[in-house]
Amino acid sequence: MFPYQFQGDFETGDFSQFTTVTNPGTPPQMAAQHYAALVQKNVGEVPYRGAYCLHCDLSLGQADAFVASAAITGGATAAARFMVFVGANLRMGLGDQLTLARIDCGTDQTLVTLENTTGTPRLVMTGTYAAGQSRVSALGLGQWHCIEGASAGVAMQMLVDGGEIGAPLSGLVAPAITGIRLGTMGVDAGTTQGHILFDQVAVDDTRLYGFPERYPQIIQVKSSGVVMPGSGRYARINLIAGHDTDNVLALYNSDVAGTGPEELLAPLLTSTVANREYHPGRQAGYFEHGLKVVMSGTAPQALIVLGHALCSAGAIAEWARRRPLMRVA
Numbered sequence: 001m002f003p004y005q006f007q008g009d010f011e012t013g014d015f016s017q018f019t020t021v022t023n024p025g026t027p028p029q030m031a032a033q034h035y036a037a038l039v040q041k042n043v044g045e046v047p048y049r050g051a052y053c054l055h056c057d058l059s060l061g062q063a064d065a066f067v068a069s070a071a072i073t074g075g076a077t078a079a080a081r082f083m084v085f086v087g088a089n090l091r092m093g094l095g096d097q098l099t100l101a102r103i104d105c106g107t108d109q110t111l112v113t114l115e116n117t118t119g120t121p122r123l124v125m126t127g128t129y130a131a132g133q134s135r136v137s138a139l140g141l142g143q144w145h146c147i148e149g150a151s152a153g154v155a156m157q158m159l160v161d162g163g164e165i166g167a168p169l170s171g172l173v174a175p176a177i178t179g180i181r182l183g184t185m186g187v188d189a190g191t192t193q194g195h196i197l198f199d200q201v202a203v204d205d206t207r208l209y210g211f212p213e214r215y216p217q218i219i220q221v222k223s224s225g226v227v228m229p230g231s232g233r234y235a236r237i238n239l240i241a242g243h244d245t246d247n248v249l250a251l252y253n254s255d256v257a258g259t260g261p262e263e264l265l266a267p268l269l270t271s272t273v274a275n276r277e278y279h280p281g282r283q284a285g286y287f288e289h290g291l292k293v294v295m296s297g298t299a300p301q302a303l304i305v306l307g308h309a310l311c312s313a314g315a316i317a318e319w320a321r322r323r324p325l326m327r328v329a
Contacts, residue, residue: 003222003299004202004203004204004208004222005072005073005074005078005177005203005204005205006069006070006072006180006201006202006203006204007201007202007203007222007223008067008069008201008202009049009050009052009053009199009200009201009223009225010032010047010050010052010053010054010198010199011050011051011052011223011224011225011226011257012032012052012224012225012257013032013034013052013256013257013258014032014257015032015067018067018068018069018070019068019069019070020066020067020068020181021066021067021068022064022065022066022183023065024061024063024064024065025060025061025063025065027060028060028065029056029057029058029060029061029063029065029184030054030055030056030057030065030066030067030183031054031055031057032052032053032054032055033047033052033053033054033055033197034051034052034256035047035051035052035229035255035316035317035320036320036323037055038053038055038197038320039317039320039321040320041057041195043055043087043195043197044087044088044089044142044195045085045087045142045143045144045197045313046229046313046316046317046320047197047199048083048085048144048197048199048200048211048214049199049200049211049214049215050199050225050226050227050229051225051226051229051255051256051257051290052225052226052257053197053198053199054067054182054183054197054198054199055195055196055197056183056184056195056196056197056198057194057195058090058091058184058187058191058192058193058194058195058196059192059193059194062187062188062189062191062192063187064183064184064185064186064187065183065184065185066181066182066183066184066185067181067182067183068179068180068181068182069179069180069181069201069203070179071178071179072176072177072178072179072180072203073176073178074105074175074176074177074178074203074205075176075205076152076175076176077150077151077152077175077205077206078105078150078151078175078176078177078203078204078205079148079149079150079151079177079203079204079205079206079207079208080103080148080149080177080180080201080202080203080208081146081147081148081200081201081202081203081208081209081210082101082146082147082180082182082198082199082200082201082202083144083145083146083147083197083198083199083200083210084100084101084144084145084147084196084197084198085142085143085144085145085195085196085197085198085199086114086121086139086141086142086194086195086196087141087142087194087195087196087197088141088142089193089194089195090121090141090193090194091191091192091193091194092114092116092121092188092190092191092194093116093188093189093190093191094116094117094119094190095116095117095188095190096115096116096187096188096189096190096191097113097114097115097116097117097124097186097188098113098114098115098184098185098186098187098188098191099111099112099113099114099184099185099186100112100113100114100123100182100183100184100185100196101147101180101181101182102180102181102185103149103156103177103179103180104177104178104179104180104181105151105156105172105173105174105175105176105177105178106173106174106176106178107173108127108128108129108171108172108173108174109127109128109129110125110126110127110128110149110156110158110169111125111126111127111128112124112125112147112149112158113125113126114139120138121139121141122136122137122138122139123136123137123138123139123147123160124136124137125137125149125158125165125169126169127156127169127171127172129169129171129172129173130156130169130170130171131171133169133170133171135158135165135166135167135169136165136166137158137160137165144197144199144214145160145161146159146160146161146162146210146211147159147160148160148207148208148209148210149177150207151172151175151176151177152175153172153175154170154171154172154173154175155168155169155170155171155172155175156168156169156172156175157169161210162209162210177203180201180203182198182201183198184196214313215228215309215311215312217305217306217311218303218304218305218306219303219304219305219306220301220302220303221293221295221301221302221303221304222300222301223295224293224294224295224296225257225292225293226254226255226256226257226290226291226292226293227290227291227292227293227304228290228291228306228309228310228311229255229290229310229316229319229320230255230289230290230309230310230315230316230319230323231286231287231288231289231309231310231319232286232287232291232306232307232308232309232310233285233286233287233306233307233308233309234251234265234280234285234287234291234304234305234306234307235279235280235285235305235306235307236277236278236279236280236303236304236305237249237251237266237269237277237278237302237303237304237305238276238277238302238303238304238305239269239270239271239276239277239300239301239302240300240301240302240303241271241276245270245271245272246271246296246297246298247270247271247295247296247297247298247300248268248269248270248271248295248296248297248300249268249269249270249276249293249294249295249300249302250264250266250268250269250293250294250295251264251265251266251291251292251293251294252264252265252291252292252293252294253265253287253288253289253290253291253292254289254290254292255289255290255292255323256290256292262292265280265285265287265291266278266280269302271297271300285307288324289323289324291304291306291309
């Protein structure tokens with residue numbers, strides 16, 4: 001239930017949503033990468049949503065590179081979710097493996113590992129608490145996958161793209177998820193190339209599920225960031241009431257994090273009045289660079305209704321190749 005116990009979508013353009021960052025190498029092995037940079041690097045994808053995601057480049061080194069959340073206080077049930085993409089350029093030696101994610105439940109750890117024991121890369125889920133237990137899933141290269149871990153009692157159920165991967169891993173001392181770590185860890189020597197992306201990370205006290213649509217017309221926004229890169233038109237914005245009266249929402253014509261030469265697209269909305277809405281009218285609401293939301297206050301939420309936009313990964317990638325520069329007055 002929102003607000004999540006932890007959320008990380010990299011839309012800040014950096015790693016500030018995470019507490020621990022280990023990023024060796026020159027250039028560094030990881031980056032909170034903009035969609036235009038991913039296209040320039042020929043990664044083969046854009047962020048699952050928004051303008052940024054975590055990009056790990058295995059050609060830049062084999063040392064551990066990861067981001068980790070702050071300590072999370074969980075309950076009797078808990079769940080973690082993240083999107084992961086492994087590029088088609090992956091080069092792993094036979095028998096090689098690397099850890100993509102670690103879900104902590106106190107001192108117990110659930111590991112999501114990418115391995116190549118048969119000549120075909122696959123995902124293997126194990127637990128430091130689950131001796132002799134492992135769960136294996138096929139992995140399609142060059143596409144996004146939703147990975148979930150849902151704990152209850154003394155077991156952790158792993159899911160890939162909404163489907164349960166075998167029986168739960170049993171043996172947990174406590175089910176509360178206390179942290180999550182993502183990146184490339186324990187990389188074997190024969191793994192020398194590959195683009196790995198992470199996006200839409202969340203931890204909460206109930207299962208979070210994946211996304212029914214990657215690019216819906218009605219978008220629920222729970223943090224600041226680029227809602228939609230590229231040009232288009234929005235039809236309505238709605239700052240949802242129900243939390244605190246200190247919420248503020250601003251809408252900009254921009255596809256980059258931080259501040260810069262941005263054009264305000266609508267009046268500021270505040271939560272001092274319940275369910276503030278703004279309709280731009282039929283001849284307005286257009287954005288040229290991207291639709292960016294900046295929200296402040298206690299647990300703000302908003303709904304954005306799109307009129308039309310670049311609602312496919314291919315269209316966004318093509319836009320990135322001819323993306324206009326932000327104008328400075």
